[in-house]
Amino acid sequence: MRTGARVVVIGGGVVGCSLLYHLAKLGWRDTLLLEKNELTAGSTWHAAGLCTQFSASLNITRLLMYGVELYKQLEAETGQSVDFREVGSIRLATVPERLDHYRDQRGLARIAGLPFEIIGPEEIGRLCPILSLDNVLAGAWTPTDGYVDPSSVTQAMAKGARDLGAEIQRHTPVRALQQLPNGEWDVVTDAGTVRAEIVVNAGGMWGRDIGKLAGVDLPIVPMEHQYLVTDAIPALVPPHREMPVVRDVEASFYVREEAHGLIVGPYERNPKPWSAQGIPPDFGQQLLAPDFDQIEDVLNLARSRIPALESAGLKQLLCGPTSYTPDGNALMGWVPGLRNFFVLTGFSYGIVQAGGAGRNAAEWIVEGEPTEDMWELDVRRFGPHASALPFVIARASEVYEREYAIPYPFEELPAGRPLKTDPLYDRLAARGAVFGARNGWERPMWFVPHGQPRGDEPTYRVPGWLPYEIEESRAVRERAGLLDMTSFAKYEVRGPGAEGLLDRLCANRLPQVGRAALTQMLTPRGGIECDVTITRLAEDRFYVITAAATETHDLDWIERHAPSDGSVVVENVTDSWGVLMLAGPRSREVLGPLTEADLSNRAFPFMAAQDIVVGSVPVRALRVTYTGELGWELHHPIEHSRALYNLLTETGAAAGLADIGYRALDSLRLEKGYRLWGVDITSQWTPLEAGLERFVRFDKGDFIGREALIRQRDAGISQTLACLTIDLEPGDSLFPRGGEPVLSDDKLVGYLRAAHPGHAIGTTIGLSYLPVPLSASGTPLEVEILGERRGATVVEAPLYDREGARMRG
Numbered sequence: 001m002r003t004g005a006r007v008v009v010i011g012g013g014v015v016g017c018s019l020l021y022h023l024a025k026l027g028w029r030d031t032l033l034l035e036k037n038e039l040t041a042g043s044t045w046h047a048a049g050l051c052t053q054f055s056a057s058l059n060i061t062r063l064l065m066y067g068v069e070l071y072k073q074l075e076a077e078t079g080q081s082v083d084f085r086e087v088g089s090i091r092l093a094t095v096p097e098r099l100d101h102y103r104d105q106r107g108l109a110r111i112a113g114l115p116f117e118i119i120g121p122e123e124i125g126r127l128c129p130i131l132s133l134d135n136v137l138a139g140a141w142t143p144t145d146g147y148v149d150p151s152s153v154t155q156a157m158a159k160g161a162r163d164l165g166a167e168i169q170r171h172t173p174v175r176a177l178q179q180l181p182n183g184e185w186d187v188v189t190d191a192g193t194v195r196a197e198i199v200v201n202a203g204g205m206w207g208r209d210i211g212k213l214a215g216v217d218l219p220i221v222p223m224e225h226q227y228l229v230t231d232a233i234p235a236l237v238p239p240h241r242e243m244p245v246v247r248d249v250e251a252s253f254y255v256r257e258e259a260h261g262l263i264v265g266p267y268e269r270n271p272k273p274w275s276a277q278g279i280p281p282d283f284g285q286q287l288l289a290p291d292f293d294q295i296e297d298v299l300n301l302a303r304s305r306i307p308a309l310e311s312a313g314l315k316q317l318l319c320g321p322t323s324y325t326p327d328g329n330a331l332m333g334w335v336p337g338l339r340n341f342f343v344l345t346g347f348s349y350g351i352v353q354a355g356g357a358g359r360n361a362a363e364w365i366v367e368g369e370p371t372e373d374m375w376e377l378d379v380r381r382f383g384p385h386a387s388a389l390p391f392v393i394a395r396a397s398e399v400y401e402r403e404y405a406i407p408y409p410f411e412e413l414p415a416g417r418p419l420k421t422d423p424l425y426d427r428l429a430a431r432g433a434v435f436g437a438r439n440g441w442e443r444p445m446w447f448v449p450h451g452q453p454r455g456d457e458p459t460y461r462v463p464g465w466l467p468y469e470i471e472e473s474r475a476v477r478e479r480a481g482l483l484d485m486t487s488f489a490k491y492e493v494r495g496p497g498a499e500g501l502l503d504r505l506c507a508n509r510l511p512q513v514g515r516a517a518l519t520q521m522l523t524p525r526g527g528i529e530c531d532v533t534i535t536r537l538a539e540d541r542f543y544v545i546t547a548a549a550t551e552t553h554d555l556d557w558i559e560r561h562a563p564s565d566g567s568v569v570v571e572n573v574t575d576s577w578g579v580l581m582l583a584g585p586r587s588r589e590v591l592g593p594l595t596e597a598d599l600s601n602r603a604f605p606f607m608a609a610q611d612i613v614v615g616s617v618p619v620r621a622l623r624v625t626y627t628g629e630l631g632w633e634l635h636h637p638i639e640h641s642r643a644l645y646n647l648l649t650e651t652g653a654a655a656g657l658a659d660i661g662y663r664a665l666d667s668l669r670l671e672k673g674y675r676l677w678g679v680d681i682t683s684q685w686t687p688l689e690a691g692l693e694r695f696v697r698f699d700k701g702d703f704i705g706r707e708a709l710i711r712q713r714d715a716g717i718s719q720t721l722a723c724l725t726i727d728l729e730p731g732d733s734l735f736p737r738g739g740e741p742v743l744s745d746d747k748l749v750g751y752l753r754a755a756h757p758g759h760a761i762g763t764t765i766g767l768s769y770l771p772v773p774l775s776a777s778g779t780p781l782e783v784e785i786l787g788e789r790r791g792a793t794v795v796e797a798p799l800y801d802r803e804g805a806r807m808r809g
């Protein structure tokens, strides 16, 4: 065996082979794939091969569409048959709520350019004569979906990679991984040791075990999944036209044709994790013992949908394991805390996702960034809490049994919760808080007044919690509101090299001591990688605040760029600091009596930071706002949270202080046009496109992304993030939230990245990237929400308090 390779990929399933193929396509051919068994011997060989492009996520839809296109042309390219069958797919709708799901999905498909229609029972009957269509209301028809032979497609990509010079070594289990001081790896196998610049963990459900070889704990658990294969069914014997793949989503199974019979795959309740503690070392190309009882309920429903199943002979009930993560999406990217260790594993739908995932992963490795926004797959979306096995199992089981559940917007699912709570949790719950989880933290979404309904019934339309949100945002605009923002991620960056590091990372100028600044950190292409607030505590000490969801991601970005000479210490202090946000015109009346600090504008101006004492609580007070009102973020040692909360709510009562939740913040921030990373700003967009040029200091010296921004500034941007108002009459049931197509003269010109009612403005506000000529204030547009058009107009942002007089107090 060779002794060195630039990249060693561990795992020869469909995913590892796709990565190898795409690396080769990008010109990286000094690569070696190590497979402990035969190619496809893991989950790949026994998969049903379904290739759907239907996903609630636009980014994942695009990834799936690329995969399907690739599979269709692989055979011509490699000479290896792939047998992609473009039979299309239909998801049935048997309950009215499902229709909103498909209408919403149709908008997403339109944005992605995916053929998609909602068809009636008659058309479904024509395409699938063997179905009983009792209670079927409609179907979601995706004509370019289909299925593929998983082994053939893997072999085709393996061949494509080999033809370009990549090497594959089978029957070579990786036993150990040892990192060298220069960041390279020794990959230890029975056949010898390979020195690799980069190691990729593409080990599927072994991903957790391979991660352990490198010293990391990845949130993956294998789950059992079964499908049955029938003997030939007379109605399916030729001549007959092959039916599309059908998913009876309420009954929770898929069905497709296979050798004149059927494959029926249930997603049952109470699914079974398998070997969660570690896969037996000798487990190879094997199946698990089938379990009819486990899927009997779903099979009964399948028999009533397909009467021919009653009499069909059973050829096989197949049970195999495949990997799941806490949110059902795979893990992709450089693993935080390690050098040169990339992960591409945890796929539950790896056959259809491998093509797009392999391409984006290869780009990430070779070019430094993937083409598409991969945040939903980014391994850094999970904090360390997510790897605890009981949590992974609880969440993965929920994902499994909800495979076909309606993915309602705003819905907060219960598995594995509550996990991270701050000291105010019980107090807030007693005061009516309805919680949502972000990065494991429980956070108040809204507060239910005593005796009122919770307002959390899932819907695509106007939600039940809206009246509570309206009251809470009014409190902030007219009086004062208090929001528990402890889930904010917080780091301290200190040491003689701290200023140099942050200055190189940030597009904005760093603040003076005692001041805070909002800044973006950019990729070399100028995309917005992080959006943070930095406070300078001392010349060589900074306090960095970012969103809960990006705790691991942003920390990793800073740590990866930190010098290794010990001149900078980066410490994650998230769990030691509580945060209460006090905002509203009467905030000073609430805070003033509790502190000797001078809170006047002169002594404590906007964007200042001071250590003050509130009651007996030491507080790092930041005069910053995400609401557009006068206010402070009160950061404090977390053990003081209750005392601080009690003080504020007691004195605040006279000023009309109200508890508020994150939903109100959604509205308040859009009224002010404030951006939210991962929603309306991402690494796909630069600050110039996102309308954040005022935070870029080209004159401050070099920073990552500067050159790309200068090039873009000189060339001019073609798209810009525009603010729209959307014409919804009172009583309209539509509730856009982001993800809806934006049209001009009937042509798709963009889509809403975010949308929410602005209560102080009295209109619904949306943000959409638009071609620059369409971004002029007053441009008339339309927005398509659940298939219905509403007028929209481009407006100048922000809509609320344009001069910023209120936040300056």
Ligand SMILES: Cc1cc2nc3c(=O)[nH]c(=O)nc-3n(C[C@H](O)[C@H](O)[C@H](O)COP(=O)(O)OP(=O)(O)OC[C@H]3O[C@@H](n4cnc5c(N)ncnc54)[C@H](O)[C@@H]3O)c2cc1C
Binding pocket: 010, 011, 012, 013, 014, 015, 016, 034, 035, 036, 037, 038, 039, 040, 041, 042, 043, 044, 045, 046, 047, 048, 049, 050, 051, 172, 173, 174, 175, 202, 203, 204, 205, 206, 210, 224, 225, 226, 227, 318, 319, 320, 321, 322, 323, 344, 345, 346, 347, 348, 349, 350, 351, 352, 353
């Ligand atoms: C019954 C069933 C039906 C399915 N149907 C579908 C479907 O219709 N559509 C779909 O998209 N997905 C489907 N899936 C899921 C799909 O099979 C997986 O997501 C996919 O195969 C994962 O591919 P992979 O390459 O990540 O993992 P694997 O195929 O498991 O490959 C990982 C490889 O790593 C190797 N390996 C592990 N440890 C080591 C080591 N230490 N050294 C060297 N090599 C190692 C293993 O031998 C294995 O070959 C199904 C799964 C099951 C169980």
